[in-house]
Amino acid sequence: MFLTRIAKKDMRDLLRLYFIMGSNNCQSDPKHVLEQAIKGGISLFQFREKGNAAFSGEEKYHFAKELQSICKKHMIPFIVNDDVELALALNADGVHIGQDDESAEAVRRKIGDKILGVSTHNLLEVEKAIAEGADYVGIGPIYSTETKVDAKAAQGTKLILEVRNKGINVPIVGIGGITSENAAPVMKSGGNGVSVITTISLSADPAKSARELKELIDSLG
C-alpha cells in the first residue's frame, strides 16, 4: 500500500479515531464489533492480541486475517501491534511497537515504508522514535486504564503539551482510558486523534460509541 513514507497530514487524518482490539477485549464476536466500529467511523485499526487467553501461532494468524479482510473491505488501514513477523506475513499496512520491543530503527529496516507507530511516555522517547523513523507516536496513558496491565501512571495531556511547546510536529495519538467524556483535552492539547479499546469493544452499541467519539473529534477540528 505504501510506495513511500506516509505524509504527516495523511498520518494525522488516520489517527483521528484509532480503534485497537484483540480477542480478549470483547465479550461478543470481535468480527461483529469491528464491523460496527467501522460503521461508526473509526479511521484506523490496530490488531493487538496479547494478555490472558490471547491467541497465538496459526489461530492468531487466521484471526488477524479475518479482521484484516474486514478492514480491507472498508478501506481501513490495518496495523499490527508488536508482532512484526505477523505484520509482514499479512502484508499489513503497518506496525505499532512499544519501548520493550525491538528498536524502531530495526523495525523500520524490516517493514520498508509501511506505517510505523511507537509508544512513548516522555520527551526523550518521543525524540528517539522520530529519529528512528516513526510515522506517529502514541502518548499515554492519558487517563487511568484497566486494559493494559503494566500501564504506567496516568499522565494527562502534559507530555502532548510539552512536545507541541517544543515545536515538534510529529503526528500524536493519545491513549489510555479515553471516552467521549474526556477526549476533548487530548485534541485541545495538540493530539491529532484518540486511540481507544474498551469504550468501543465493550460497548452495547459499538457503532454508536464510535460515532459519538468521531463526531466529537470532528467538532474539535
Ligand SMILES: C=C1C=NC(C(F)(F)F)=NC1=N
Ligand atoms: C501500547 C500502545 C500505545 N499506543 C498505541 C497507539 F495508540 F497505537 F499509539 N498502541 C498501543 N498498543
